[in-house]
Amino acid sequence: MKKFLTICAAMLMFMFASTAFAEDNNIKATYFVVNCQESITLWDYPSTHAGNRLATIPLGQAVGFIEVVDDNFSKVNYDGLVGYVISYYIAPSSPFRDATVVNCRQSITLREEPTTYARELIQIPLGTKVKYLGVETNSFYKVEYRGMVGFVLKTYLEIE
DSSP states (O other): OHHHHHHHHHHHHHHHHHHHHHHHTOOOEEEEEOSSSSEEEEESSSOTTTOOEEEEEETTOEEEEEEEOSSSEEEEEETTEEEEEEGGGEESSOSOEEEEEOSSSSEEEEESSSSTTSOEEEEEETTOEEEEEEEEETTEEEEEETTEEEEEEGGGEEEO
């Protein structure tokens, strides 16, 4: 009988601990990675000095927001990994917006780098929708078109 009671008590403690852990990791909202050039780090502890890196999360990627931990960090779920990110780098709306090619005769040039001297990747026809990636450099926007990421002159895009 003692063994049975010990096993029942252990099972109840395990169930309680599992429930507490699950409640602690409830996703409250979907947030997106913003305010960075390429990616941010998911940490196992809310500190860039004391924590270990769990994963790299790309710009625009959705994460499950769990809670704000302190002035600097938020707890999130990324692809099943629960960890901490610097709060400045997440927001409830995606940084990616649609943009339309305007102010040209036929097409504009998607370039490898944000300069008119950079290698041409492809021509993007007038009126075409591209994905604005939220990065501005000098006179250029970073965009995605047909799976290619590059730069176009700002004067030729109307961001929605």
